[in-house]
Amino acid sequence: HNAIDLDLYDRNINLGLEVRQKFNIPKDALVVGHIGRFTPVKNHPFIIDIFKEVLKQNPNSYLFLLGDGVERHKIESLVKSAAISDKVIFMGYVNNTVDIMQAIDIMILPSLFEGLPLIAIESQALGIPILVSDTITQEVVLTDLCRTLPIDNPKPWAYEIISKFGKNKYIDYRARIKELGYDSSVAIKKIENIYK
Template sequence: MKRVLHFQGRMGLGGAESFMMNIYRKLDRKKVQFDFVIYDDYSDVTDYHEEIQSMGGRIFVVTNPKRNIIQYVIDVNKLLKKYEFDIVHNEVYFGGGLNLYLSKMNGIKKRIAHSHATEDGKGNGLLIQILRICFKKLLLKNGTDFLAVSHEAGVSLFGNNPFIIVHNGIDLKNYEGTRKDSIDKKNELGVPSDSFIIGNIGRLEKQKNQKLLIEIFSKIKLKKANSKLVIVGEGSLRSELEKQIIKNGLEKDILLLGERKDIPELLNIFDVFVMTSLYEGLPMVGLEAQASKKKLVLSDTISKDTMLTPNVSFVSLESPLEVWEEKITSPPFDNKITELLLTYDSDYTVKQIMEIYGI
């Protein structure tokens, strides 16, 4: 049996973590086992910890390199020397090159770099630019396999170097909700059955740009009185968004649900799924929304590879709020499953990952 060590940073309900858990659940664990490296700052984010341990996986906690990079190197070195790993699979975008370098120094022969985004979101300060160049050189020099969720995500991290696109696999059958399911979920949330529901799923962080989404919703609410906005996710900007909601007098119309495990059921009640992100690779929630046959309106900073079904629109972040309003509120609100979307089924992705692992 081969053991794969995943550098994740945290194991919450984010897209990259959910992607890897979808793979983990379906692979043959007699042939391969997963372990995960997380930062001590996120040791209390335990959404998947019990499940990982129940499947035979281990969770290793190390110092967050943002706080003390020297201690991080010491921690990772100690980990790699103490335990045996056949493969390292790095999903940390900024700084992943350091993980692959340390893995090579400790004799791990297969070292995978996996890009899930189109940028790191660290800004362009002089120190960050220098570190970005150094980490990228380490990544390209010490990686043996390069994977990306989309073409844009691959080019952003690997440049002209060859890489393999690995689809963010999801279990498509989980998203076949019924009208009764929708009514039950609306009742549970206290949302009127005739509401026009705009949905968003993502961490409450700068990258996800929910501040703009709330401004857009303010415009929509003036013309479509039965509108509701449901935002699923948690993050450091929660209090700031709550203040914005109160300022706009939308406390009764915007639901901040926090992190949830009933994503398919929540998608089922949305009329439109909207993302105003500053950047994304190929967001898994975009695939899930299409598997739920929902209309999507996305910022044009999100990979165009996300469009796997007909009813997906892209809007510039520079566009007036009225443009967003029109795109979101204009019918049709349904969508169709396509042959292309079917290639994103997790069974397909598991087979691809196992081939990359050499199993």
């Protein structure tokens, strides 16, 4: 398995609040997040469409876009023309991804296609709900925090985001994720055994 160090994924509400303060985001706001390169496969225009639908239902919402790439300027223009620049935060590449994720209420990953995205494992390890496109392998659904949706209409995505907001009681799923083989300590032992 493409595993992660589960010890790094401690949920820290106070750290999340600090991140929000840094970006002047209210404590009670809905924060949607996406982490990925700005390339066509990541489907950023659809992310913006989803977020516009979210704003219609909850104007107190923000979008964190972590990453960089060839399509970033195009997406910045899209955000500007939709007049939502004050709600979308382009963060570029960040070293402290886990810290930033502490401030996010729900992650979205509507990629056109993808293998097994680590961010889906990381989100579940942090107890953050994540919506992924149904073009991504079903292997990412390790817990009930992960849900797959088609990428033909942004409205169901927005509906899921709004319906999950505020209802997610934090549950530590790391033991379950470890059991499924996605902790690096377990994966390393398996690799060692293969070489032996």
